[in-house]
Each structure stands twice: as structure tokens, then as C-alpha cells.
Amino acid sequence: MLQGQTATRVQVMAAMASSVLYWFSGSGNSLVVATALSEALGGVPLVPVVQALRLPAAKPAGVMGVVFPVYAFGLPNIVRRFLETVPLEADPYVFTVATPGVIPGNVHREAEAVLGQRGVALAAGWTVLMPESFSPLRLRLTVHRTATVLRRVNGRVADIAGAVREGRRGVRQDSLAPTAWAGAAVHRAAARFFPTAGSGFRVAEHCAACGLCARVCPVGNISVDNGKPAWGERCEWCFACMQWCPVGAIETTGLATNRLRYHHPAVTAEQIAAQTVSDDPPPPAETPADAPRGASTSRPPH
Numbered sequence: 001m002l003q004g005q006t007a008t009r010v011q012v013m014a015a016m017a018s019s020v021l022y023w024f025s026g027s028g029n030s031l032v033v034a035t036a037l038s039e040a041l042g043g044v045p046l047v048p049v050v051q052a053l054r055l056p057a058a059k060p061a062g063v064m065g066v067v068f069p070v071y072a073f074g075l076p077n078i079v080r081r082f083l084e085t086v087p088l089e090a091d092p093y094v095f096t097v098a099t100p101g102v103i104p105g106n107v108h109r110e111a112e113a114v115l116g117q118r119g120v121a122l123a124a125g126w127t128v129l130m131p132e133s134f135s136p137l138r139l140r141l142t143v144h145r146t147a148t149v150l151r152r153v154n155g156r157v158a159d160i161a162g163a164v165r166e167g168r169r170g171v172r173q174d175s176l177a178p179t180a181w182a183g184a185a186v187h188r189a190a191a192r193f194f195p196t197a198g199s200g201f202r203v204a205e206h207c208a209a210c211g212l213c214a215r216v217c218p219v220g221n222i223s224v225d226n227g228k229p230a231w232g233e234r235c236e237w238c239f240a241c242m243q244w245c246p247v248g249a250i251e252t253t254g255l256a257t258n259r260l261r262y263h264h265p266a267v268t269a270e271q272i273a274a275q276t277v278s279d280d281p282p283p284p285a286e287t288p289a290d291a292p293r294g295a296s297t298s299r300p301p302h
């Protein structure tokens with residue numbers, strides 16, 4: 001057993017040379033976790049999932065981590081598409097880090113199933129609790145714990161980095177069954193609804209016509225007509241448009257009132273906007289041959 005673990009550790013350390021951390025984030029929590037993890041692992045390149053989908057890696061990674069929020073007890077649709085298509089090395093060490101507000105649901109087992117269809121094993125799935133970003137549920141009840149949750153992040157990340165270095169396998173930090181099974185059923189229905197969820201947003205009169213909501217949208221689902229946003233039908237329901245509007249002009253309809261806005265205090269709207277892909281051609285590769293194209297070098301302070 002010990003011998004096996006040592007072998008795994010050596011293999012993972014060797015593969016770290018071609019390691020990548022992918023991230024997807026609406027309100028900044030997952031970007032902060034990914035950045036802290038990158039630093040704890042000695043500067044592993046950070047790549048936005050949004051860019052990786054558009055500009056696949058020049059060379060697949062031997063160690064691949066993916067950091068993302070939990071949406072309705074499961075994977076964001078965009079992260080699922082990414083896991084279905086990302087180029088992978090033979091026998092890679094793949095791990096997931098989910099950043100739910102309260103309940104991870106079945107998110108790591110869902111990732112395991114998606115990868116399994118490609119014949120790839122998920123080595124480990126960790127969960128780092130973060131502040132809740134789903135505004136309709138962000139009641140004052142959950143706001144009081146924001147500071148406490150944020151204080152714990154670096155400790156959790158250090159533990160995960162240590163486990164990755166050891167090549168730990170078999171971790172699944174999902175909710176306990178049957179909560180996870182119930183969550184999986186809810187998630188299947190929600191995932192079908194997400195693309196059209198933009199129709200639930202409204203813009204108030206006091207919109208300053210700044211266009212920021214369109215720039216932070218990770219999938220280009222917002223067009224700006226006469227300075228005012230209009231939503232299309234490829235929404236991820238990440239809530240970035242609502243969270244980052246500088247004047248709080250975006251509201252949701254048909255859900256609870258008293259919607260408090262949240263974004264991670266150390267992240268800027270520009271850093272979220274930077275995960276999207278412009279129509280410009282990709283920059284020439286200037287990083288080592290193993291680093292994928294489109295790697296983001298932006299790092300939030302934390």
C-alpha cells in the first residue's frame with residue numbers, strides 16, 4: 001500500500017511539469033480558490049475554462065485540476081462541456097475542486113461520470129465552501145458567515161495542495177446520499193433550464209448604460225441595445241451580470257425579493273471579463289511548450 005502510494009506520488013510529481021489549473025467563475029470565488037491553489041502548487045498555469053473551450057490546449061496536461069462553482073447541486077453546463085471535450089493525456093491525474101455556497105450535491109460524481117464516458121478516471125474531488133452567489137437565496141441568514149468562510153479558504157487550499165502532491169485518490173467531497181441523489185435529479189432539470197434563464201433578468205431605469213454586464217458575461221449572452229442589456233438564450237446562469245453591475249440595475253423576476261448582491265471582495269470585474277474570449281486571434285505561444293494557449297496570467301490579490 002505504502003509502496004503504491006509512493007509510486008503515485010512520484011508519478012504525480014513528475015507529471016506536475018505539465019500541469020494546468022482550469023477555472024470558471026461568475027462572482028470570483030472560484031478564481032480566488034484557483035489562484036491560491038496555483039500558488040500553493042508552485043505556480044501551476046491558470047487557464048479559464050471559457051478560453052480552453054475555444055482554444056484547446058496545444059498539449060494535454062499530465063496533472064489537470066478544474067475549479068468551479070456548484071449550480072443546482074451539480075456541474076455548471078459549461079464545465080460539463082469542458083470535461084466532455086478537453087484534450088487529455090493517457091492516464092492523467094485529474095482532480096476537481098468545487099466551491100459551493102452550502103451544498104455540493106453530486107457534483108464530483110457527476111464529473112466522474114462525464115470523464116468515465118471518455119475512459120478517464122477522476123482521481124479526487126474536493127469541496128471548498130465559499131459565500132453563496134445565488135442571489136435569490138442569498139438571504140441575510142447566509143451573509144453573516146461570509147467573513148468566516150473567506151478566512152478559511154487558504155487553509156483548505158493548503159490541505160488540497162498537499163493531497164495533490166501526494167497523488168491522493170478516491171476523495172469525493174459530495175453531499176451524503178440520499179441528498180446527493182435528490183440533488184442529481186434536481187440538477188438534470190435545472191441544467192435544461194439554464195440556457196433560457198436570461199429571460200428572467202430585467203434592467204431597471206437607473207441603468208447607466210456602461211456595458212459592463214455584457215463584458216463580464218462569460219458566454220456572450222448579453223447584447224447592448226441603445227446602451228441597455230438584452231439577454232439571449234445561451235445563459236449559464238452564473239449571475240455575473242447581476243453581481244457586477246456597478247449600480248445594481250439588474251434584477252431577476254419570478255424569484256424571491258431582497259436579492260443581495262455579492263462578488264468576491266478581492267476580485268475585479270476586469271478579471272472576470274478577462275476569462276471571456278475576444279474574437280482576436282490567439283497570442284503567439286511565449287510560455288513553455290507544455291503551457292496551453294490562452295493561459296490567463298491575471299491573479300487577484302488575496
Ligand SMILES: Cc1cc2nc3c(=O)[nH]c(=O)nc-3n(C[C@H](O)[C@H](O)[C@H](O)COP(=O)(O)O)c2cc1C
Pocket residue numbers: 024025026027028029030031068069070071072073074099100101102103104105130131132133134135237238239
Ligand atoms: C445558478 C446557481 C446555482 C447555485 N446552486 C448551488 C447549489 O446547488 N449548492 C450550493 O452550495 N451553492 C450553489 N450556488 C452557489 C455557488 O456555487 C457558490 O457561491 C460559488 O462559490 C460561486 O462561485 P463563483 O464566485 O466562482 O461563481 C449556486 C449559484 C448559482 C449562481
Ligand code: SF4
Pocket residue numbers: 203206207208209210211212213214227228229244245246247248249250
Ligand atoms: S452593467 Fe448595469 S449599468 Fe451597466 S449596462 Fe449593464 S445593467 Fe446597465
Ligand code: SF4
Pocket residue numbers: 026198216217218219220221222231234235236237238239240241242
Ligand atoms: S447572461 Fe448573466 S447569468 Fe447568463 S451567462 Fe451571462 S453573465 Fe451569466
